[in-house]
Amino acid sequence: MKKLLLVFLGLIIINPTQLIAGDKEDIIKQLLSNNAYAKKNNQTADEYSSKGALEFWSSGGLMQTIEPQGRPEKYDYMKIDFKHIEVIILVPKKAAVVMYYSEGSMKPDGSPAVSHYLTRVTQALVKEGGTWKIRASHWSPLSGGSGTSQTALN
Numbered sequence: 001m002k003k004l005l006l007v008f009l010g011l012i013i014i015n016p017t018q019l020i021a022g023d024k025e026d027i028i029k030q031l032l033s034n035n036a037y038a039k040k041n042n043q044t045a046d047e048y049s050s051k052g053a054l055e056f057w058s059s060g061g062l063m064q065t066i067e068p069q070g071r072p073e074k075y076d077y078m079k080i081d082f083k084h085i086e087v088i089i090l091v092p093k094k095a096a097v098v099m100y101y102s103e104g105s106m107k108p109d110g111s112p113a114v115s116h117y118l119t120r121v122t123q124a125l126v127k128e129g130g131t132w133k134i135r136a137s138h139w140s141p142l143s144g145g146s147g148t149s150q151t152a153l154n
Contacts, residue, residue, distance in 0.1 A: 023087070023089050023092060023093060023096060024087040024089065024096075026132065027087050027096055027098055027125060027132050028085050028087065028098075030131065030132050031082060031085060031098060031100070032082065033045075034047050035080065035081070035082055038075075038078050038080070039078050039079065039080065042074055042075040042076065042077060042078050043073070043074045043075065043078075044070055044071055046069075046070060047070060047133060047134050048066055048067075048068055048069070048070040048071075048133055048134050049068065049126055049128060049133040049134060049135045050068050050128055050133070051068065051135065052065065052066050052067050052068050053065075053066040053134050053135050053136055053137060054066070054135075054136050054137075055136065055137040055138070055139075056137070056138045056139065056140075057139055058117075058119040058139035058140060058141050066134075073108050073109060074108075074109045075106055075107060075108055075109060076107040076108075076109055076113075077105075077106065077107050078104075078106045079104045079105050079106065080102055080103065080104035080105075080106060080117060081102075081103055081104050082100045082101065082102055082121075083100060083101040083102075083103060084100055084101050085098065085099075085100040086098070086099045086100065093127055094126065094127050095124070095125065095126050095127070096124075096125045096132070097122065097123065097124055097125070098121075098122075098123050098125060099120070099121065099122050099123075100120075100121050101118070101119070101120060101121070101142070102117065102118075102119045102120075102121050102139070103117065103118045103119075104117055105117055118141065118142045119139045119140060119141050119142060120139070120140050120142055121137065121138070121139050122137070122138045123136065123137045123138075124136040124137075
């Protein structure tokens with residue numbers, strides 16, 4: 001039994017990537033799936049933590065507190081694509097940071113359309129019930145692009 005344990009520990013030391021195998025791929029797959037849902041349904045998927053989240057929006061303004069049920073807004077149309085997705089695993093199977101570019105156009109219900117939405121996104125994710133959920137987000141407009149037209153939840 002001791003030998004088996006030593007062999008197992010040796011393999012982990014030699015190849016620690018096995019500990020995080022699948023997390024990066026799962027996060028990217030889920031992120032793209034949530035975006036496809038938003039594009040099809042003109043509203044975001046159930047992607048927020050049961051503890052809610054804090055966010056800085058690309059429109060500027062103050063920090064927003066997002067309830068666990070997520071952001072309530074709907075869109076007349078949502079044509080956003082994610083590009084250059086990078087994932088940093090902080091705690092395997094528990095916590096990660098994802099960074100990517102969000103580009104396209106959208107029209108939030110009751111707000112002006114954004115014809116060239118182009119932002120950098122950083123999100124802190126936690127794993128809850130087998131699914132990666134948003135705990136914090138920061139969107140910042142990229143030069144030549146614009147952020148959203150929304151400024152607050154209320």
